[in-house]
Amino acid sequence: MKYLRRCLLIYACLFTAHVNAESRAVLSYLNAKNASEATIAKQLKSAGAISDVMAIINDNFRLETDLVFVFGADDGPLYDPTLSEIWIPYAFLEEVKERFVGANYAASGVSADDATMDSLLHTLFHELAHALIDQYQLPVIGKEEDAADALATVLLIRYFDQGQELAISAADLFDLESEESEDTLTAENFWGEHSLDSQRYFSTLCHVYGSAPQQYSDLLKESEFSADRAEGCIEEYESLRASWLELLAPHMRTH
Numbered sequence: 001m002k003y004l005r006r007c008l009l010i011y012a013c014l015f016t017a018h019v020n021a022e023s024r025a026v027l028s029y030l031n032a033k034n035a036s037e038a039t040i041a042k043q044l045k046s047a048g049a050i051s052d053v054m055a056i057i058n059d060n061f062r063l064e065t066d067l068v069f070v071f072g073a074d075d076g077p078l079y080d081p082t083l084s085e086i087w088i089p090y091a092f093l094e095e096v097k098e099r100f101v102g103a104n105y106a107a108s109g110v111s112a113d114d115a116t117m118d119s120l121l122h123t124l125f126h127e128l129a130h131a132l133i134d135q136y137q138l139p140v141i142g143k144e145e146d147a148a149d150a151l152a153t154v155l156l157i158r159y160f161d162q163g164q165e166l167a168i169s170a171a172d173l174f175d176l177e178s179e180e181s182e183d184t185l186t187a188e189n190f191w192g193e194h195s196l197d198s199q200r201y202f203s204t205l206c207h208v209y210g211s212a213p214q215q216y217s218d219l220l221k222e223s224e225f226s227a228d229r230a231e232g233c234i235e236e237y238e239s240l241r242a243s244w245l246e247l248l249a250p251h252m253r254t255h
C-alpha cells in the first residue's frame with residue numbers, strides 16, 4: 001500500500017511536470033482606457049464562451065508555444081507571429097456592436113450583444129487559424145485569409161452547439177461592413193489580402209448551408225443562391241472540413 005501510494009505520488013509529480021511543460025492558449029486583459037472599454041472588459045471576463053474557446057484549443061491542439069489572446073490591445077484583430085499573441089482591441093468590439101445596433105439586428109431575433117459575441121468567436125478562431133498555420137508550418141494554397149475564414153466556420157460548427165447560428169452572425173457582420181465600404185471600392189480593396197466583405201458574407205453563408213443543407217434550406221431563398229452554387233457549397237464545405245482536419249490531425253490530441 002505504501003509502495004502504491006509512492007508510485008501514485010511520483011506519477012502525480014511526473015504528470016504535473018508534463019502538464020506544466022505544455023504550451024497553452026491563455027487570456028490576458030489589458031487595462032481599459034475609459035469607462036466604455038471597462039464595461040466591455042467586464043463583459044468579456046464574464047463571457048463563458050471565451051473560456052470555452054480556450055478550453056477547446058487546449059483540449060484539442062498541441063500548441064508549439066504559448067498563445068496569448070490579448071484583449072485591449074491597440075491594434076487588431078491580428079495574430080502577431082513574433083510574440084505569439086492574438087490582439088483584440090476593446091474598440092473593435094465597440095464598433096461591431098454599434099454596427100449591429102445601427103442595423104436594428106435585434107429584429108432578426110438575435111440581440112446586438114449576442115451577435116457581437118458570435119462574431120468575436122468567429123474572429124478568435126480566424127486569428128487562431130493564422131497561429132496554427134504559423135506554428136505548424138501548414139501549407140496554404142490560395143489566400144490565407146480565405147483559409148482562416150473557412151477554418152473559423154469549421155471550428156464553430158464542430159465545437160459549438162448551433163455553431164452555424166454563430167457563423168451566420170459573423171456573416172451578417174461582413175454584410176454590414178460591405179454596405180459601408182463597397183460604394184467606394186478602389187484598387188486597394190481588390191489588391192487586399194482579404195476577399196471583399198460581401199464575398200466573405202456569401203462564402204460564410206455558403207459553408208453554413210453546405211454543412212447542413214436540409215436545416216438551412218431557407219438560406220438559399222434569402223441569399224439568392226442558385227441551385228448549382230448551393231450544390232457546390234455542400235461539396236466545398238466537405239472538402240474544406242476534411243482538408244483542414246487532415247492537416248491538423250498530426251497536431252491534435254486524441255481523446
Ligand SMILES: [Zn+2]
Pocket residue numbers: 126127130145148
Ligand atoms: Zn486574417
